[in-house]
Amino acid sequence: MRTPVDAPPRPPFDPELKAGLAVVGGMFPPTITPDLIGFMRTSYASAPIEDTLRERRISRADREIAGHRGDPVTVSVLTPDGADGSRPGVLFVHSGGLMFGDRFSGIDLVLDWVQHLGAVLVTVEYRRAPEHPDPFPREDVYAALEWTAAHAGELGIRPDRLLVCGASCGGGLAAGLALAARDRGGPALCGQVLDYPMLDDRGTTPSTGQFDGIGVWDRISNETGWTALLGDARGGPDVSPYAAPARATDLGRLPPAFIDVGSAEIFRDEAIEYANGLWRAGSAAQLHVWSGAFHACDVFAPHTAVARQMIRARDAWVETVLGD
Amino acid sequence: MQELLGRITRLDPEASLALRVIACFDELSVGGVNTRGLLAAAASLAGCVAGFGQQRPARTVRVTPRGELADGPPPDGPPAGATPAGPGTCVWLERTGPAEANDAIVLERLALAVRLRHDRDAGAPDARRHLAVLVDGDLPADRRRTAAAALGLSTTASYRVVTAPLFAVWAEHPGGPEDVVPTAHGPLHTLVVPAATAVVQAGPSGVGVATTPDHLDHSFRTSVVALRLCGRGATRSVGADAYAGLVSMFAEEPAGAHHPDVQLVAAVDEHPWGAATLDALTTSGSARQAARALGIHHSTLQHRLEIITTTLGFDPLDGLGRLRAGVAHLAWRLQTSRVLDLPAPTAPGRPGEPEPVGPGH
Numbered sequence: 001m002r003t004p005v006d007a008p009p010r011p012p013f014d015p016e017l018k019a020g021l022a023v024v025g026g027m028f029p030p031t032i033t034p035d036l037i038g039f040m041r042t043s044y045a046s047a048p049i050e051d052t053l054r055e056r057r058i059s060r061a062d063r064e065i066a067g068h069r070g071d072p073v074t075v076s077v078l079t080p081d082g083a084d085g086s087r088p089g090v091l092f093v094h095s096g097g098l099m100f101g102d103r104f105s106g107i108d109l110v111l112d113w114v115q116h117l118g119a120v121l122v123t124v125e126y127r128r129a130p131e132h133p134d135p136f137p138r139e140d141v142y143a144a145l146e147w148t149a150a151h152a153g154e155l156g157i158r159p160d161r162l163l164v165c166g167a168s169c170g171g172g173l174a175a176g177l178a179l180a181a182r183d184r185g186g187p188a189l190c191g192q193v194l195d196y197p198m199l200d201d202r203g204t205t206p207s208t209g210q211f212d213g214i215g216v217w218d219r220i221s222n223e224t225g226w227t228a229l230l231g232d233a234r235g236g237p238d239v240s241p242y243a244a245p246a247r248a249t250d251l252g253r254l255p256p257a258f259i260d261v262g263s264a265e266i267f268r269d270e271a272i273e274y275a276n277g278l279w280r281a282g283s284a285a286q287l288h289v290w291s292g293a294f295h296a297c298d299v300f301a302p303h304t305a306v307a308r309q310m311i312r313a314r315d316a317w318v319e320t321v322l323g324d
Numbered sequence: 325m326q327e328l329l330g331r332i333t334r335l336d337p338e339a340s341l342a343l344r345v346i347a348c349f350d351e352l353s354v355g356g357v358n359t360r361g362l363l364a365a366a367a368s369l370a371g372c373v374a375g376f377g378q379q380r381p382a383r384t385v386r387v388t389p390r391g392e393l394a395d396g397p398p399p400d401g402p403p404a405g406a407t408p409a410g411p412g413t414c415v416w417l418e419r420t421g422p423a424e425a426n427d428a429i430v431l432e433r434l435a436l437a438v439r440l441r442h443d444r445d446a447g448a449p450d451a452r453r454h455l456a457v458l459v460d461g462d463l464p465a466d467r468r469r470t471a472a473a474a475l476g477l478s479t480t481a482s483y484r485v486v487t488a489p490l491f492a493v494w495a496e497h498p499g500g501p502e503d504v505v506p507t508a509h510g511p512l513h514t515l516v517v518p519a520a521t522a523v524v525q526a527g528p529s530g531v532g533v534a535t536t537p538d539h540l541d542h543s544f545r546t547s548v549v550a551l552r553l554c555g556r557g558a559t560r561s562v563g564a565d566a567y568a569g570l571v572s573m574f575a576e577e578p579a580g581a582h583h584p585d586v587q588l589v590a591a592v593d594e595h596p597w598g599a600a601t602l603d604a605l606t607t608s609g610s611a612r613q614a615a616r617a618l619g620i621h622h623s624t625l626q627h628r629l630e631i632i633t634t635t636l637g638f639d640p641l642d643g644l645g646r647l648r649a650g651v652a653h654l655a656w657r658l659q660t661s662r663v664l665d666l667p668a669p670t671a672p673g674r675p676g677e678p679e680p681v682g683p684g685h
Contacts, residue, residue, distance in 0.1 A: 015355020019365060022347035022490060022511065023325045026332035026339060043335055047327060213662055301325065303368035303391030305361060 010210040011263045014292025020301035030214050032221035037099050044096055046104035056115045057081040065147040068139035075144050076103055078121040080114050088322035089157030091148055092123040093141055093166030093173045097225040099129055106167055106299045117322050120157050122148045129228035134243045141173050142180055149187030163191045171197025175245040178254050189255040191321040196261045196295055200246035201226040202235050205269035216295040246270050252281035258317045260310055262293025288313055326371035342429045343490050346504045347511040349433035353440050354506055363387035366434040373418040377402040407431050410439040455503040455514055459544035472537035475501040482519035482536055485544040487512045487551050488529035489664050495525035509664045524561050528554035528663045531563040545575035552661040570654055585652035588636045601628050605640050606650040
């Protein structure tokens with residue numbers, strides 16, 4: 001009587017992370033239904049960033065660019081103080097299930113690359129679903145890539161050293177961006193960092209059904225997010241691979257990918273499958289599956305041993321790709 | 325995590341952060357997390373360096389809020405404000421400036437967790453808190469009695485145990501001993517209230533049956549069953565008394581006990597009215613009363629009864645059929661219970677949750 005009749009077994013959470021969930025659950029419930037979108041927009045809104053930037057000696061310039069259909073979209077350019085000469089560039093795509101979060105959500109870990117690797121970071125306020133369904137979010141992100149590449153000289157970015165990075169839905173958008181840039185002959189990317197990416201709207205993998213009502217971002221939350229983006233098209237035959245990169249049939253000729261994911265989250269299987277697809281198609285990919293990690297544990301509980309290993313492995317990869 | 329605690333407070337100024345801190349350290353202890361991990365959690369919760377000092381052999385560990393070992397030479401001995409953890413050990417927070425709201429509870433729980441971690445005699449009598457001992461039926465009666473005395477409970481008075489998940493919303497907080505108790509369903513906020521308190525203003529929550537302190541372990545188990553009978557996203561409380569002896573029976577059955585009629589009830593439950601109707605039939609004296617409880621016309625209920633009788637293969641209002649349907653219905657609800665899986669943070673202006681199925685208060 002302790003578990004529902006059909007509850008599948010699931011890998012355990014790491015003990016430190018499980019303890020963290022006692023706190024995380026208070027602001028990020030495991031199951032997000034459409035009626036919680038408003039709550040999440042409050043709960044997941046980024047904290048004021050000015051103090052952080054000052055402490056890290058990073059300066060910020062906000063710019064308005066032409067997004068999808070030419071509508072105005074804001075990007076922030078974050079540059080290490082006193083930077084001169086050409087530097088590596090990072091285009092950051094924020095998390096938030098396609099429905100919440102803003103361009104500074106979860107950015108702390110990426111600011112390390114500005115501070116320690118001297119990178120110039122561009123982060124885009126793409127428009128969110130459900131008010132702005134597909135293709136608004138991904139085309140706003142694509143517009144930010146084109147803008148960044150076109151203004152590389154002015155921004156101090158080396159055109160041959162531009163990386164895209166995204167977490168969760170931002171990871172999915174980043175993967176879609178790499179596909180679109182390849183197919184459209186767009187700006188070259190030197191790498192794609194896909195942190196526990198949201199890649200597949202179909203929700204049919206075993207891991208998707210393993211974490212109902214527990215952890216961060218369960219099957220229902222995922223359905224809420226994909227439905228907000230795709231409406232009735234979710235799971236059907238007409239979903240673009242740029243929106244749901246798991247749909248892509250050609251994963252060749254893509255920039256080297258870094259993919260990390262937790263064993264205890266619904267995106268485990270689609271992340272592994274995507275890495276496998278990249279390898280099969282002859283692309284380069286590095287895949288880390290962190291045992292006992294819940295979704296985005298590096299953002300919510302960066303003090304834990306698992307999260308620190310996860311961050312260290314990612315930073316090391318990024319340093320090899322971006323470092324002079 | 326200090327930042328997350330701040331967010332939770334901004335979302336709900338009434339939210340109990342102390343309970344989350346307690347639950348966090350309970351999980352760390354249960355999970356066997358080491359000293360550095362415990363210090364990392366404390367530092368992360370407090371937003372400043374947390375330290376551990378041991379006299380013999382001399383050892384100091386200091387950890388930052390990001391979980392890294394703190395730079396710089398260790399201080400000469402423990403700083404002022406250090407809290408003893410166990411024999412010859414202490415812990416502290418390196419707060420510059422005035423203490424913050426959660427410092428005391430973080431330090432208290434860190435000290436307890438460090439003591440448990442360094443306790444050579446694991447499972448020693450003081451290793452668990454009184455309330456957890458009081459409600460643990462696997463322990464001998466005299467230990468539970470000692471715990472009851474330590475909690476100030478009268479041996480002859482009657483009490484109930486109330487349990488609620490950490491995300492429960494309390495409109496009114498009853499007095500009495502309370503703590504977080506680890507269970508198979510995760511850490512539960514657990515309170516002991518006088519028997520007269522049959523209703524609590526907290527959702528979701530379960531109120532156990534009334535007993536003397538010697539049997540509060542049973543009351544605890546019935547409260548957990550009652551809690552699990554709360555509907556998903558519940559805003560209300562369920563009392564074990566509402567189902568008479570049935571909840572006591574479920575409270576004592578082994579995990580995974582087989583109930584042959586559950587699949588039949590599952591079929592009834594596929595009707596949108598199924599669960600609510602079965603519940604009304606289980607708890608009402610007659611079909612007419614059940615119709616009134618459901619706010620539907622008697623003929624509507626009769627129609628549903630016919631469908632239920634056909635589906636179940638027996639009449640749920642006839643003799644033992646009533647008991648049979650009631651047992652299967654509750655077994656099904658417990659098997660499919662999601663109330664403890666679904667933290668329901670609330671924010672001002674947030675749309676209401678769907679009403680739960682079942683008698684509430």
